[in-house]
Amino acid sequence: MMNFQIDDNHRLEGKVTHLECSKNTKKFQQLPSSIILHYTAGRDALSSAKYLCKENIKASAHLVIGRKGEVIQLVPFNTISWHAGKSSYKGRNGFNNFSIGIEIDNAGPLEPIGQSYSAWFGKKYPATAVVKATHRNEKVERYWHNYTEKQIDTVEKICELLLATYPSIKEILGHEEISPGRKQDPGPAFPLDNLRSRLTEERDSEEAFTAMKAEVSVPLLNIREMPSIQAEKVMEPLPEGTRLKILGERDGWLKVRTQVEGWVASDYVDIV
Incomplete structure (x- = not known):
């Protein structure tokens, strides 16, 4: 974490x-x-x-x-x-x-050499570690x-x-x-x-949300380090009734502050 x-x-x-x-x-x-x-x-x-x-x-x-x-x-x-x-x-x-x-x-x-790609210092990398793309300041695709x-x-x-x-x-x-x-x-x-x-x-959203508060509406609610169900939990689940300060919102998740900062699913809190 x-x-x-x-x-x-x-x-x-x-x-x-x-x-x-x-x-x-x-x-x-x-x-x-x-x-x-x-x-x-x-x-x-x-x-x-x-x-x-x-x-x-x-x-x-x-x-x-x-x-x-x-x-x-x-x-x-x-x-x-x-x-x-x-x-x-x-x-x-x-x-x-x-x-x-x-x-x-x-x-x-990187430069392609046979089935691999070489850095300027000689280390070789497999194709799985390589991206072919055009740099923002260039016009031709290269390997990176x-x-x-x-x-x-x-x-x-x-x-x-x-x-x-x-x-x-x-x-x-x-x-x-x-x-x-x-x-x-x-x-x-x-x-x-x-x-x-x-x-x-997120920063603009935080400024808009600074006065808003919420309360956990389910028995236990996970609080995660990023707005994703796969993200690590930042602490033990929050019990029902825990008061939260809302800092931001993204794709059905709320960034909140309680004892720590983290992200919770917006469906499981009530705005108060």
Whole structure:
């Protein structure tokens, strides 16, 4: 179960590995206003994270997300990391200074070789791990390393938490959007447009629902981490009569807050 919180030192709590990236000490001079998503273009999450922490490497990030959904934090969320480089978007430049960088373990573009596909560093991948798609900044289809469902779910969960913790964050962008032509990540295999649409709609929905409350109307009601019957439960079932604050709605589910935040089926609560 993915259950994260951010502590007073701007570090992620939960099932998280913390590495010390001592080269990054400068604090944000203004609150972060963007989240930038990247792929690592590396062999695995841990080796990529350790590489980014090397003193002689002029790159870093706040988080690295592995293919099984594992999370590694390198830099606190109130500190500048070096993930964006030369960057510009809608009149703003130098995104390192006001954005949180999330690196996702992924090899990036692949080249077909026989029955497999090769990354730039020589590792081979089977066809089941490959997506053929056209990059948003290109016109020709290419082969790309896929992202796992656990990765995507973890990225969404963390972005949701960051948006809630830092209301100054107004947008989620890909490196490819702030450095077009120079960078291609996270690439077309990652559902960036869908993810930010869901999170934006959810935030707008939360603003609309802030005054609404509900009450559990069945003997026991499961509360889940995502709006899906397959999603993990975030705590024991809620007994009948439990009061809930409604935060949002999606496809027959309500995002609610009680002792924790989670999603419940809307058919089993009464608005009060």
